[in-house]
Amino acid sequence: MVNKQVIKEIITNFHKRTLPHVYRRKINLSCPENKIRSIVGIRRSGKTFTFYQLIKDLLKQGIKKERILCINFEDERLLPLNVADLTIIFDTYFELFPLFKNKKVYLFFDEIQNISNWEKFIRRIHESENVEINITGSSSKLMSRELATALRGRTLSYEIFPFSFEEYCEYKNIPSDLNSSAGKALIVSAFDKYMFNGGFPEILNCSEEFRIKILQEYINLILYKELIDRYEIRNHSLIKYLLKFLLINNANPFSVNKFYNDLKSQGYRCSKETLHNYLSYFEDSYCFSSVPVFAESLRKKQVNYRKVYCVDHGLVTAMTSSLSYNTGGLLESMVYNQLRRIFHKEQINYYKTSKGEEVDFIVKERGIIRELIQVCEDLTFPDTRKREVKSMIRAMEELALSDATIITRYERETISQGNKTIRIVPFYVWSLEKMA
Numbered sequence: 383m384v385n386k387q388v389i390k391e392i393i394t395n396f397h398k399r400t401l402p403h404v405y406r407r408k409i410n411l412s413c414p415e416n417k418i419r420s421i422v423g424i425r426r427s428g429k430t431f432t433f434y435q436l437i438k439d440l441l442k443q444g445i446k447k448e449r450i451l452c453i454n455f456e457d458e459r460l461l462p463l464n465v466a467d468l469t470i471i472f473d474t475y476f477e478l479f480p481l482f483k484n485k486k487v488y489l490f491f492d493e494i495q496n497i498s499n500w501e502k503f504i505r506r507i508h509e510s511e512n513v514e515i516n517i518t519g520s521s522s523k524l525m526s527r528e529l530a531t532a533l534r535g536r537t538l539s540y541e542i543f544p545f546s547f548e549e550y551c552e553y554k555n556i557p558s559d560l561n562s563s564a565g566k567a568l569i570v571s572a573f574d575k576y577m578f579n580g581g582f583p584e585i586l587n588c589s590e591e592f593r594i595k596i597l598q599e600y601i602n603l604i605l606y607k608e609l610i611d612r613y614e615i616r617n618h619s620l621i622k623y624l625l626k627f628l629l630i631n632n633a634n635p636f637s638v639n640k641f642y643n644d645l646k647s648q649g650y651r652c653s654k655e656t657l658h659n660y661l662s663y664f665e666d667s668y669c670f671s672s673v674p675v676f677a678e679s680l681r682k683k684q685v686n687y688r689k690v691y692c693v694d695h696g697l698v699t700a701m702t703s704s705l706s707y708n709t710g711g712l713l714e715s716m717v718y719n720q721l722r723r724i725f726h727k728e729q730i731n732y733y734k735t736s737k738g739e740e741v742d743f744i745v746k747e748r749g750i751i752r753e754l755i756q757v758c759e760d761l762t763f764p765d766t767r768k769r770e771v772k773s774m775i776r777a778m779e780e781l782a783l784s785d786a787t788i789i790t791r792y793e794r795e796t797i798s799q800g801n802k803t804i805r806i807v808p809f810y811v812w813s814l815e816k817m818a
Contacts, residue, residue, distance in 0.1 A: 384467040388459050389474045396452050404435045405583070408549055409723075411436060413538050418508055418515040423542035424668035424693050425608070426600050428583050429518040430454070432542055433490045436516060440488055449482055451475045452490040455497060465499040472507065488514045495519040501533060508536055520608060521666050543723055544694040545581035547573065547716075547813040553586055558814050570792070573810040577712055580696015597700035601625070601669075608667040613659075620645075620652055621660055628670055628690055632698045633711035633718075635687040636661075636672065668693050673718070676731035676744045689732055689742075691718045709791070710759040713809060714742060717757050717789055720813050721745060725752075735780060739773035744781075754778065754786040761793050761806065771797060771804060778802050787812070 407428060413419040419436075421429050437450055453471060455463065476483055489507075494500045494517045508515055551558060556572050559565025579585060582600065585593040605625060615621055627641070638657045645652060664670045670693065675686040692698050695712045721730055725745050733741040733754070745753035756774055761767045774786050779802075788806045795806040 384460055384463060384470055386470065386474050386477075389471050390478060392453065392457065392459065393451065393475055393478060396450075397447050401434050401438060402431070404431055404438060405549075405553055406435055407432060407542065408546065409540060409542070411540055415514065418504065418517065418533060418537040420537045420539040421516065421518045421542055422539055422668075423520070424544070425520045425603055426582055426584060427542045427544050427668075429520075429542050430492055431583070433492060433516065433518065437488075437490065445488065448479055449485060450488045450490065452492070454492040456493045463497050465497060465503050468497065468500065468503040472503075484512075486512045486514060489516060491515070491517045493518060493520060495521050505533060505536065508533075520668070521612075541722075543581075543719060544696070545583060545586070546720060546723055547576055547581075547810060550576050550581055550586070551814075560811060560814070569810055569814075573808075577695065577709070577716065578699050580694045580699070582694060582696060585696065593696070594700045597697055601697060601701055604667050604669050608669075609660075609663050613663055615660075615663075617652065617656075620650055620656075621663075623650070624657070624660055625664070626701070628664065629692060629698050629701045631690070632692045632695075633689065633714040636690045637687045669697075671718070671722070671727060673730060673732055673743075676733045676746075686734070691715045693719065695719075710757070713759050713789070713791060714757040716809060716813075717743065717755065720816055721753070721755075724816060733777055733781075735773060735776045737776060739776060741773060741777045744777075751781060751783060754781065754783055756786070756788045758788055759791045761788070761790055771799075774804055775799060775802055 409432075411419070411421075411432070421432055423429055433452065437452065440450065441447060451472075453460075460467075475487075491500075491504075494504075504515060504517065507513055545553065548558065551569065551572050554572060556568050557565060558569070560569060579593060580597070582597065585596050588596060605622065609615060609621060610618060623645075624641075628636070638654055638661070642652075642654050642657055645657075661670075661672065665672060670690050672688040672690050674683045674688050677683050677686070692715055695715045698712060698715070718730070721743060725747065729745055729747050731744050731746075733744040735741070741754060742757045743753060743755040744751060745755075754774070754777060756770055758766065758770050761770065770788060774788065778784070778786050784801055785803050785805070788804055789809050789812050790806060792808050793806055794808055794811065797804040797806065
């Protein structure tokens with residue numbers, strides 16, 4: 383049973399200490415009063431500081447800090463915990479502040495997925511108490527499976543990603559001025575750094591040596607805490623090998639069958655079902671996303687390969703040699719993650735033309751195609767330019783689209799062919815426009 387004195391100490395310490403400085407993320411966190419706010423995303427992406435942002439907003443509204451109960455369920459002083467301990471924590475808070483029983487209390491529960499059956503407690507107090515509930519978790523299961531079934535429409539989920547390029551620039555005090563040569567030079571320089579460093583908040587002011595060490599620790603934390611411990615995985619060498627493979631092959635096609643055959647040739651013993659499970663675990667932890675082909679038929683989606691993207695390109699550069707990653711893949715990964723900040727995962731696919739040409743991203747929202755995007759780092763070579771434009775024109779014809787986009791590293795141009803317009807734009811321009 384959790385120690386009540388420890389709970390009181392944690393509650394009191396939170397009320398007494400000054401909240402840290404918070405960078406306000408570019409995400410709309412507004413939520414109806416009758417809903418539970420759920421904040422989900424990969425570890426170290428800024429979920430706790432998003433809590434602090436919400437708490438500071440409450441304080442500005444005149445809410446007393448004592449009416450806020452904020453608990454981090456990774457605090458080792460509370461471990462081990464079970465669902466019954468949640469009631470003890472809640473009751474202990476009212477022992478400290480009995481007068482607030484008749485007022486609304488604001489609950490902030492960080493990394494709540496660590497407690498089995500947590501959803502039963504949340505559902506009960508949401509229905510029976512005068513509370514506003516905010517929860518975070520590092521597993522997408524908190525959003526998709528557990529919340530959808532256990533909380534049954536009582537919650538709204540908000541995904542937190544590492545910093546976007548716009549957030550990176552704002553954090554670094556770089557104005558989004560693309561109209562002057564000086565402003566553009568600053569943005570291009572920031573883009574080059576962002577492309578290799580990534581957007582995790584903690585590494586933004588680090589040297590390269592510490593950046594790599596910190597991001598490698600993040601990967602180990604995800605590997606052991608989110609995967610090996612949570613799913614009781616015994617074959618450590620296999621899941622580590624899969625992780626390394628996915629990082630090296632970031633933004634490339636991935637086939638479980640092909641990977642399975644490669645493993646057999648190297649002497650690994652496992653089933654295809656195990657590989658499918660491991661891949662889903664990586665997705666559940668927000669470490670990777672797999673993107674299927676655009677198709678109405680479920681069978682066509684299943685027989686075609688998926689493309690796999692890491693949640694942050696900085697993890698790729700921190701975990702692989704500069705000789706083994708390609709900047710084109712980093713750029714494509716950055717585009718995917720920028721799209722994910724705007725659209726739901728199920729709305730993003732890649733497209734194959736009738737001739738087998740691949741277009742990196744097609745986004746369909748409410749039955750309407752919103753985006754058709756190809757990513758090509760460099761279009762200066764005539765053969766590359768001809769190939770990319772040809773495949774885009776064919777895709778536009780098949781999809782009855784008049785506009786499409788090719789995202790590059792630095793190039794900018796507009797191509798018109800008949801009634802078709804292809805906008806060629808650098809990532810740093812496109813991404814700043816997307817967040818405007």
